Amino acid sequence: MKNNRGFTLTELLVTVAVLIVLLVVGVPEYRSMTENNRQVAAINTMVGDLNLARTEAVKRSRTVTLCGSTDGATCDTANWENGWIVFTDRNRNQDVDAGDGDILISRNTGLPAGLTLRGIKFANADYIQYHPSGSMLDSDDGTFVVCDSKPNNTTRARAVNVTTLGRVSVARDPDNNGIRNDIQNASVTCP
Numbered sequence: 001m002k003n004n005r006g007f008t009l010t011e012l013l014v015t016v017a018v019l020i021v022l023l024v025v026g027v028p029e030y031r032s033m034t035e036n037n038r039q040v041a042a043i044n045t046m047v048g049d050l051n052l053a054r055t056e057a058v059k060r061s062r063t064v065t066l067c068g069s070t071d072g073a074t075c076d077t078a079n080w081e082n083g084w085i086v087f088t089d090r091n092r093n094q095d096v097d098a099g100d101g102d103i104l105i106s107r108n109t110g111l112p113a114g115l116t117l118r119g120i121k122f123a124n125a126d127y128i129q130y131h132p133s134g135s136m137l138d139s140d141d142g143t144f145v146v147c148d149s150k151p152n153n154t155t156r157a158r159a160v161n162v163t164t165l166g167r168v169s170v171a172r173d174p175d176n177n178g179i180r181n182d183i184q185n186a187s188v189t190c191p
Contacts, residue, residue: 035148036156042111042146043158046080047168049106050128053086054166056105057130063137064105065089067127072107078126080117080144083110092137094127114149116190121183122162134166143171143182147190155179159188 007015049066057064067075069085075094086106087096096102111117119125122142129137146158159171161183171180171188179187 035150038112038115039146039148039156039158042115042117043144043160043170045108046117046144046146047160047170049084049086049108050160050162050168052106053128054130054134054168056086056088057132058134060088061132062088062090063092063132064130065092065094065127066130067094069107070110072109073104075127078119080119081111081115084108089129092129094129111146116147116149117144119144120188128162130166136162136164136166139164141183143188145182145188145190157188157190 053064053066064086065075065088066084066086068077068080068082069075070077070082072083072085073096075085085096085104085108087104088102089095090100090102091097096104119128120143121140122128123139125142128139128142131137141161141163143162144160148156150156155178157180159180159182161169161171163183171182173180174185175181177187182188
């Protein structure tokens with residue numbers, strides 16, 4: 001008698017059924033995980049540049065400005081998702097003045113499509129300036145909020161809080177309502 005090797009129809013159908021179940025359950029979870037990672041990466045990038053601006057202000061003993069920028073060279077927007085720049089700002093005019101010795105320290109070209117990044121609660125949401133001591137100049141505490149374009153995305157919003165002392169921290173959910181809190185301990189909302 002010959003030994004036949006292969007799969008029976010029942011084995012093949014069971015394998016296909018398991019594969020379909022895995023795809024139905026796994027694909028939406030993978031998409032959600034990917035979107036969550038995009039937001040986390042955006043917040044981490046902003047945290048890094050806020051810390052960079054503060055550190056450079058102290059290191060260089062100069063005012064350093066972080067502002068929204070679409071062209072990577074000038075401050076021109078409060079829609080931070082379009083990009084931002086970090087630079088020394090000797091005369092504190094929110095312009096990179098090469099004649100004054102201003103130096104462009106960092107340039108971010110923006111966030112992936114579908115994400116928004118807004119500054120809230122700051123005295124001026126268009127820019128942040130750090131004093132050579134590491135504290136913020138002429139500003140109140142504030143929060144940067146990253147949201148996606150999904151409806152009902154408040155529970156998905158990510159945020160980073162900045163104190164007037166210049167300290168940066170990722171927003172948490174201390175009241176366990178599923179929504180992170182801003183610098184004033186209120187739930188963050190998406191624009």
